[in-house]
Amino acid sequence: MNQIHLIVDLSLISNGTVSHRTGLPLWTTVLVKPVLKLALGHWPTEQTCLSIPFFWYRNIEATMSNNTSHLLEDAQSRMADIYERLEVADDSRHRLGQPKRIHQASLSVRMDDGSLRVFPAWRVQYDDTRGPTKGGIRFHPNVTEDEVATLSLWMTLKCAAVDLPFGGAKGGVCVDPKTLSRLELERLSRGYIRAFHDVIGPDRDIPAPDVNTNAIVMGWMVDEYAQIARQHVPGVITGKPLGLGGSIGREEATGAGALLVMDLWAKRQNKEPHELSVAIQGFGNAGQNFARLAHHAGYKIVALSDSQGAIYSEEGLDPEPILRHKNRTRELKGKVYCDDSVCDAAETQTLSGDELLQLDVDVLVLAALENQITDANADQIRARTIVEIANGPISTGGDRILQDRDITVIPDIVANAGGVIVSHLEWVQNRMGDYWSGDTVKKQLHQRLEREANACFDLAGEKSVPLRTAAYLQGVRRIADAMSQQGTQGYFSDANG
Ligand code: NAD
Numbered sequence: 001m002n003q004i005h006l007i008v009d010l011s012l013i014s015n016g017t018v019s020h021r022t023g024l025p026l027w028t029t030v031l032v033k034p035v036l037k038l039a040l041g042h043w044p045t046e047q048t049c050l051s052i053p054f055f056w057y058r059n060i061e062a063t064m065s066n067n068t069s070h071l072l073e074d075a076q077s078r079m080a081d082i083y084e085r086l087e088v089a090d091d092s093r094h095r096l097g098q099p100k101r102i103h104q105a106s107l108s109v110r111m112d113d114g115s116l117r118v119f120p121a122w123r124v125q126y127d128d129t130r131g132p133t134k135g136g137i138r139f140h141p142n143v144t145e146d147e148v149a150t151l152s153l154w155m156t157l158k159c160a161a162v163d164l165p166f167g168g169a170k171g172g173v174c175v176d177p178k179t180l181s182r183l184e185l186e187r188l189s190r191g192y193i194r195a196f197h198d199v200i201g202p203d204r205d206i207p208a209p210d211v212n213t214n215a216i217v218m219g220w221m222v223d224e225y226a227q228i229a230r231q232h233v234p235g236v237i238t239g240k241p242l243g244l245g246g247s248i249g250r251e252e253a254t255g256a257g258a259l260l261v262m263d264l265w266a267k268r269q270n271k272e273p274h275e276l277s278v279a280i281q282g283f284g285n286a287g288q289n290f291a292r293l294a295h296h297a298g299y300k301i302v303a304l305s306d307s308q309g310a311i312y313s314e315e316g317l318d319p320e321p322i323l324r325h326k327n328r329t330r331e332l333k334g335k336v337y338c339d340d341s342v343c344d345a346a347e348t349q350t351l352s353g354d355e356l357l358q359l360d361v362d363v364l365v366l367a368a369l370e371n372q373i374t375d376a377n378a379d380q381i382r383a384r385t386i387v388e389i390a391n392g393p394i395s396t397g398g399d400r401i402l403q404d405r406d407i408t409v410i411p412d413i414v415a416n417a418g419g420v421i422v423s424h425l426e427w428v429q430n431r432m433g434d435y436w437s438g439d440t441v442k443k444q445l446h447q448r449l450e451r452e453a454n455a456c457f458d459l460a461g462e463k464s465v466p467l468r469t470a471a472y473l474q475g476v477r478r479i480a481d482a483m484s485q486q487g488t489q490g491y492f493s494d495a496n497g
Contacts, residue, residue, distance in 0.1 A: 092484070366393035373402070377398070
């Protein structure tokens with residue numbers, strides 16, 4: 001029987017939408033959670049992936065249809081203005097209008113109890129005009145094809161905005177990895193590579209870590225690729241452990257790069273780090289490293305949050321002990337993920353995630369997930385500057401409101417580019433078969449990011465446009481130039497004339 005992968009949004013059940021639209025009494029629909037627990041063997045998360053028979057899907061499709069995400073459409077809507085400003089040829093607009101390749105697979109994973117679970121997975125290669133595609137792999141229960149495709153567009157723009165010889169891609173698996181054992185997670189990671197090994201490669205498409213994947217997961221993946229290829233191919237994946245060909249400096253690269261960009265911006269505003277208060281949403285790989293380095297640089301970190309809550313201290317927080325505390329369960333149990341939250345860390349005031357976003361701070365750093373600021377909450381933001389470490393944390397509508405309110409946004413494709421810049425350095429080292437010191441990596445990261453971030457800031461000033469528009473102009477111009485150099489309609493009609 002045909003199976004459909006469906007992401008059930010349980011908030012639609014708890015808020016009564018399903019009850020309202022199906023005409024069923026609320027008490028029958030609230031039974032869905034316990035029924036899912038029986039079926040899945042664990043409590044479902046807010047958004048849970050299910051494989052269900054096709055005839056069931058047809059019945060509930062209508063109920064769920066207004067939950068369809070339009071992230072790619074939203075991201076594309078930002079491009080029209082850029083094409084106009086750059087007078088980009090129609091050919092390039094058509095080519096950048098959708099992903100070049102979308103690969104989908106169902107990953108069958110044997111659970112420790114002997115049962116089999118199937119997880120939908122994607123690899124989307126958006127554009128490879130400027131080189132092999134590059135982009136992380138995300139494990140998250142909300143992953144959809146639309147999200148992966150959107151992230152792959154942003155990777156395309158980012159690699160071009162900082163002038164790396166890469167196109168853009170992204171991967172994702174719809175799974176809540178924190179419900180898996182370490183062995184189940186390893187089987188899933190290896191299964192991802194078995195499913196997509198023929199479409200990735202050091203000259204084709206190079207994955208890296210993203211949300212809920214890290215060096216450990218990349219280590220399993222590069223090993224699986226080597227087993228299939230029957231040779232060592234370290235350049236197929238970046239963000240690997242050092243012993244398997246990783247680069248010194250990759251782990252903290254995204255946070256370090258974001259700090260460098262924030263420093264450059266602060267200098268242009270004639271501000272010293274100690275004059276600036278900072279709130280950070282998201283305390284994973286990128287957020288933790290940013291917080292740690294920014295604290296050392298003298299910025300006052302007043303608030304931190306993760307998916308479970310937020311903490312605040314007017315005098316400032318030291319992220320190091322909070323990080324050690326958060327990682328305690330991981331160290332004790334040898335796990336890939338930690339169970340503790342920043343909220344368990346210290347005797348500090350706790351806040352809700354929304355309250356953190358609305359703090360009156362100089363800088364709000366978004367380092368969690370996309371669409372955190374939208375037209376629903378943008379008018380409540382009180383920060384003067386926002387640094388986007390996460391990809392796409394502000395929707396187009398949210399962006400417009402922030403712009404009208406004169407809140408500066410340092411855009412993701414520049415602010416978080418440190419990660420992919422050091423990934424590029426890792427790939428170069430893998431191909432040379434020679435490895436650099438931390439100082440060399442740091443120097444090269446600084447040189448490239450400083451040059452490209454300053455170019456973006458200057459362009460924004462020259463053209464009186466927001467920083468995001470300047471960064472997009474920088475990236476799209478390079479991609480459009482490369483596409484033109486392959487030949488456009490204009491070129492060929494001139495040749496005929
Ligand atoms: P991660 O999985 O290590 O961390 C994500 C963090 O966000 C976790 O602390 C999680 O608890 C928190 N979080 C999730 N939902 C939240 C919410 N609603 N409120 C507050 N916190 C929440 O992931 P990461 O690698 O740090 O990536 C974070 C973001 O940065 C993603 O958008 C990713 O695409 C982007 N990014 C990461 C890298 C990298 O090198 N890791 C590079 C570029 C961009």
